[in-house]
Amino acid sequence: MKKIILFVFCLFALQSLKAQTNMEVSGVVKDSTNTTVIGAAVKIATAKDTLSALTNLDGVFVFSNIKSSEFSITISALGYQAVKKRYFFDPNSKKEVLEPIILKNDNKMLNEVVVNGTPDVTIKEDTTEYRAGAYKLRENALAEDLLKKLPGLEVDRDGNVTTQGKAVTRVRINGKDYFGGDIKTATQNLPADVIEKVQIVDDYGDQANITGVRDGEPDKVLNFTIRKDKNKGYVMKGVVGGGNEGRYQGSAYLQSFDNNRQLSFLGNFNNTNANIFSLTSNAGAGGRGGRGGGFQQGGNDGLTNVNSIGFNYRDEWSSKVTAYGSYSFFDRNNNTTSSRLQNNLASEGSVFNNNFSDTDAGSTSHRINFNIEYKIDSLNYLKITPNVSFSKNDGFSDTRFNISSNQGSSVGSTFNTTGALNPNYGAEILYNHRFGAAARNLSFNATLNSTSNNQDQDQIYRNTPSGQIEEYQRQLITNDNNNDNVNLRLSYSEPLSATNNLEFNYAYGFSRADNSRRVLTTDTEGSTPVFNANQSNEYVFDYITNRFGVNYRVNQKLYNYSLGLAVQPATLTGATTGNRSFNNIFPAARFAYKFSRTMELNINYNGNTNQPSYDQLQPITNQANAQFYTTGNPNLNPEFSNRLNIRFNNFDMASGNVLFTNLSYSYTNDKIVTNTINAPVASDPSVLQEYKYLNADGFYTLNGFYAFSKPLAEKKYVIGVRGSANYNNNISFIDDVKNTGKNLILSQRLSLQLNPTTAIELTPAANFTYNKNQNTINTRANSEVKAWSLSFDSKIYILKTWIWGTTTDKTINSGYGGINANPLIINSYVEKQFLKGKKGSLKFQAFDLLNESTSISRIVTGNAITDSQSNRLARYFMLSFSLNISKFAGNSTAPPSEFDRQRMNRMGGGN
Structure with a gap:
């Protein structure tokens, strides 16, 4: 009987040791367009305690000293459907990086809120990025119609595009030159409803884009990214x-x-x-x-x-x-x-x-x-x-x-x-x-x-x-x-x-x-x-x-x-x-x-x-x-x-x-x-x-x-x-x-x-x-x-x-x-x-x-x-x-x- 009691005690001790695992858990939260979600509420729950955090500017959350290899994560954010997931890891693991967690849009919530986790405009070192879906357009609108609504951009009567006082010199689609970079060809013909993002890039050339070393004066380049749900089909006008x-x-x-x-x-x-x-x-x-x-x-x-x-x-x-x-x-x-x-x-x-x-x-x-x-x-x-x-x-x-x-x-x-x-x-x-x-x-x-x-x-x-x-x-x-x-x-x-x-x-x-x-x-x-x-x-x-x-x-x-x-x-x-x-x-x-x-x-x-x-x-x-x-x-x-x-x-x-x-x-x-x-x-x-x-x-x-x-x-x-x-x-x-x-x-x-x-x-x-x-x-x-x-x-x-x-x-x-x-x-x-x-x-x-x-x-x-x-x-x-x-x-x-x-x-x- 004493041996049985000692065996059961050892099992509880081993389980307790598992629960004492000090693990770091991190991950990133994105939406269905692969854009990171800022300020999402993240709750991690183990058998003994519950911790909370918010995603940072890059959509990342980090929890330290997690004392269990088994836990669940619940994520909620304005404009998105809540997500709950359960994870099981090796008890000996000290650090786990989770696969990106994707949130789906909550259509009902989106109709009721103004501010959500994805900003209309994102400022990066050499790029200003606009989320096209944030700007309302009528049917059959063109890319030029979208550009006219974007703050900081000017489109004149001749179709020339300027930003921050400088002329935009080239246009790209998904990062590649379109019609040799010809601006009017894209802006006056590309349908606006196929565009996911509009980016204005200070471009220093291909070599600088690879190495990260920039010198000289950059060109202002306009880049359109195409929505994934519009990336298979055709347009005829x-x-x-x-x-x-x-x-x-x-x-x-x-x-x-x-x-x-x-x-x-x-x-x-x-x-x-x-x-x-x-x-x-x-x-x-x-x-x-x-x-x-x-x-x-x-x-x-x-x-x-x-x-x-x-x-x-x-x-x-x-x-x-x-x-x-x-x-x-x-x-x-x-x-x-x-x-x-x-x-x-x-x-x-x-x-x-x-x-x-x-x-x-x-x-x-x-x-x-x-x-x-x-x-x-x-x-x-x-x-x-x-x-x-x-x-x-x-x-x-x-x-x-x-x-x-x-x-x-x-x-x-x-x-x-x-x-x-x-x-x-x-x-x-x-x-x-x-x-x-x-x-x-x-x-x-x-x-x-x-x-x-x-x-x-x-x-x-x-x-x-x-x-x-x-x-x-x-x-x-x-x-x-x-x-x-x-x-x-x-x-x-x-x-x-x-x-x-x-x-x-x-x-x-x-x-x-x-x-x-x-x-x-x-x-x-x-x-x-x-x-x-x-x-x-x-x-x-x-x-x-x-x-x-x-x-x-x-x-x-x-x-x-x-x-x-x-x-x-x-x-x-x-x-x-x-x-x-x-x-x-x-x-x-x-x-x-x-x-x-x-x-x-x-x-x-x-x-x-x-x-x-x-x-x-x-x-x-x-x-x-x-x-x-x-x-x-x-x-x-x-x-x-x-x-x-x-x-x-x-x-x-x-x-x-x-x-x-x-x-x-x-x-x-x-x-x-x-x-x-x-x-x-x-x-x-x-x-x-x-x-x-x-x-x-x-x-x-x-x-x-x-x-x-x-x-x-x-x-x-x-x-x-x-x-x-x-x-x-x-x-x-x-x-x-x-x-x-x-x-x-x-x-x-x-x-x-x-x-x-x-x-x-x-x-x-x-x-x-x-x-x-x-x-x-x-x-x-x-x-x-x-x-x-x-x-x-x-x-x-x-x-x-x-x-x-x-x-x-x-x-x-x-x-x-x-x-x-x-x-x-x-x-x-x-x-x-x-x-x-x-x-x-x-x-x-x-x-x-x-x-x-x-x-x-x-x-x-x-x-x-x-x-x-x-x-x-x-x-x-x-x-x-x-x-x-x-x-x-x-x-x-x-x-x-x-x-x-x-x-x-x-x-x-x-x-």
């Missing part, structure tokens, strides 16, 4: 329409999703200035000048005919190989009538060039780009990106000018015919090897490009100075410009600890400009032009750089920073430049502090060089403009710029308020500037100015930007305020005397989104721009421009299948020299939807009802202020029919590999 004045339009769009395989086709033809393919990167305002008070509406300046087609392809050829790319063809013809008043600064007075131009330009472009990603194994990755483009341009311009200065005045004309071929070839190779540990990487990147510009120009110039006989000149100009570039970069990252690493890099750059300029001239009308040796030139130069750098990076949960230094010796070699050497030091620093998942501070400093172009270096006088000569300087040094950027972003989950701020400063040493020489040719008084190039210090820019958005009444009303201040300290020389042009541009915008009911969408907005320019030499060239831009967009849904929409823009300008335009542009349409699911519609549109469309702008540089006005497509009417068919069968894709997951996290796109 077509539009055909005709109007008065011979206006027509037609387009077709087909998108097929089959998990990892995507196929797209796009076709477009119209004469309504609608460009589906942009084919060029959007660029922000340059540091040398600013643009203020402009009005943009209805596409490009002038009247444009467009024909274009495009194909996009993406697929996984195997579990290791992914391929994607696109082909596009673009044919465009544009006719523009414009007037321009240019104030060319002089030491005393100014040279005013007032001209009127009729221009007809045609272009045909082909573009092919392809990408092959090969995940060799878990440690090796290879990406090859070839690209080819070819364009053919031809056209003519007829310009009449009236020039006045202290030397007198003259009237005349130029007639210019041009033709050009531009073949471009390139390839990029990226290889990465990971040495077992995630932080130890060896990365190699090679970029090769060959570009050509072969142009023929026939120019006839006539000029009659006051009191003199007419001057005549004809020039036949042939330019063959070829540029070859090779850039190699090697990077090695060594982890010093779990949070610190050291990166060493080397970069080699080779650039060769091989340029031939041949000019035939005559001063006698009717005679044959003969070779002009003074204006012709054969010019070759090489620019070679070797850059050695080191970066120290620290990654902590709430903050990370990096410190780097690079040294770059460079040589410029050419027959006329001689052999010259340069040495530059590139400091770099980054700091990011994550106050929360929705609030972050980023500080970034870097430096870079910019080499002079062959036009600036070639030692000849270009007399293509017979009154304004340009002479190159073979002794120019490369520019060196220092940039500091500070960014603070915040999203308040409780109120929905969104705040974006940005402050940047740039200073350039050896800035390449213009020296304007007045009356440079004593023997020829018709030559008014000659532009030369030299290096100068003192050029800097200071830019500030903020955007604030506040939703009210569950986003039925949204107030948006945006402002910017840009100061450019432009440097130029006039008759060898330094001139400082102080250019200040202030802009303030107030916008409202009013959606009192699901049937009414109203968007009024007001924008004020102030552009002031002061010069130290010639105060008479000082100027102030003010512009008010008022807009009102509306969309009203009537009787379920009728839509009435309007867009109204009023511009009030003052301060433009000799150019006055205050247009009121009113567009309106009525649409009738029919067929099941509103798949078909008839739309009657009226454009520019008051027939006042025009475009004006101001451009300020170091030596000139230019005010321009151009015609735009004016009043017309259009009746169109559209058909929109889509079908989806939800099918989740396989989870990303460990390599892809790490790379997406570095880009800021991971969950």
Whole structure:
């Protein structure tokens, strides 16, 4: 009996020992879209006690000192169905990491609450992420309609997208370039209801995305992630329409999703200035000048005919190989009538060039780009990106000018015919090897490009100075410009600890400009032009750089920073430049502090060089403009710029308020500037100015930007305020005397989104721009421009299948020299939807009802202020029919590999 009692006692003792196990249990809570859930209540219960915790900013919970290997976990969160799970583990285990726990949406709860565990906006180091489902849209809405509702983003009338004061330059779908990164192709065709998230990424390139080492200025990239339940199916859309004045339009769009395989086709033809393919990167305002008070509406300046087609392809050829790319063809013809008043600064007075131009330009472009990603194994990755483009341009311009200065005045004309071929070839190779540990990487990147510009120009110039006989000149100009570039970069990252690493890099750059300029001239009308040796030139130069750098990076949960230094010796070699050497030091620093998942501070400093172009270096006088000569300087040094950027972003989950701020400063040493020489040719008084190039210090820019958005009444009303201040300290020389042009541009915008009911969408907005320019030499060239831009967009849904929409823009300008335009542009349409699911519609549109469309702008540089006005497509009417068919069968894709997951996290796109 004693033995039995002792045996039972031992069993209880062993069981007690099991219960005394000190185990750490952790896990992560996500929703059905794989997004982490913040603030979920987690309760862990054992036979003896119960513990509670909340998930942190990353959706993670941790329990220490769990004294039992058997327990249950209950998880609840607003907007989700509660989950309870039971676990059994080895009693000897000291640490257990649970599989991700997935919460399902509680539809009933979601209709009753405003704030849940998933924020509408998530702020990451290099990424701002918007949850598409948080923004209400009507049927058949496009990605562009979604972007217009996102705080901090602006979509203008032409479809260009800007964020935090900078232009978005590329677009991707699920992290891969779409139609070569063409923005309008995606935003104006991709259905909004297939989008799960919208991400704005500061992209430093593929190598930086893999290694985590960022330097230089990033591109703003737009990335759409596709909903898993919309990742298998198709979308077909077509539009055909005709109007008065011979206006027509037609387009077709087909998108097929089959998990990892995507196929797209796009076709477009119209004469309504609608460009589906942009084919060029959007660029922000340059540091040398600013643009203020402009009005943009209805596409490009002038009247444009467009024909274009495009194909996009993406697929996984195997579990290791992914391929994607696109082909596009673009044919465009544009006719523009414009007037321009240019104030060319002089030491005393100014040279005013007032001209009127009729221009007809045609272009045909082909573009092919392809990408092959090969995940060799878990440690090796290879990406090859070839690209080819070819364009053919031809056209003519007829310009009449009236020039006045202290030397007198003259009237005349130029007639210019041009033709050009531009073949471009390139390839990029990226290889990465990971040495077992995630932080130890060896990365190699090679970029090769060959570009050509072969142009023929026939120019006839006539000029009659006051009191003199007419001057005549004809020039036949042939330019063959070829540029070859090779850039190699090697990077090695060594982890010093779990949070610190050291990166060493080397970069080699080779650039060769091989340029031939041949000019035939005559001063006698009717005679044959003969070779002009003074204006012709054969010019070759090489620019070679070797850059050695080191970066120290620290990654902590709430903050990370990096410190780097690079040294770059460079040589410029050419027959006329001689052999010259340069040495530059590139400091770099980054700091990011994550106050929360929705609030972050980023500080970034870097430096870079910019080499002079062959036009600036070639030692000849270009007399293509017979009154304004340009002479190159073979002794120019490369520019060196220092940039500091500070960014603070915040999203308040409780109120929905969104705040974006940005402050940047740039200073350039050896800035390449213009020296304007007045009356440079004593023997020829018709030559008014000659532009030369030299290096100068003192050029800097200071830019500030903020955007604030506040939703009210569950986003039925949204107030948006945006402002910017840009100061450019432009440097130029006039008759060898330094001139400082102080250019200040202030802009303030107030916008409202009013959606009192699901049937009414109203968007009024007001924008004020102030552009002031002061010069130290010639105060008479000082100027102030003010512009008010008022807009009102509306969309009203009537009787379920009728839509009435309007867009109204009023511009009030003052301060433009000799150019006055205050247009009121009113567009309106009525649409009738029919067929099941509103798949078909008839739309009657009226454009520019008051027939006042025009475009004006101001451009300020170091030596000139230019005010321009151009015609735009004016009043017309259009009746169109559209058909929109889509079908989806939800099918989740396989989870990303460990390599892809790490790379997406570095880009800021991971969950």
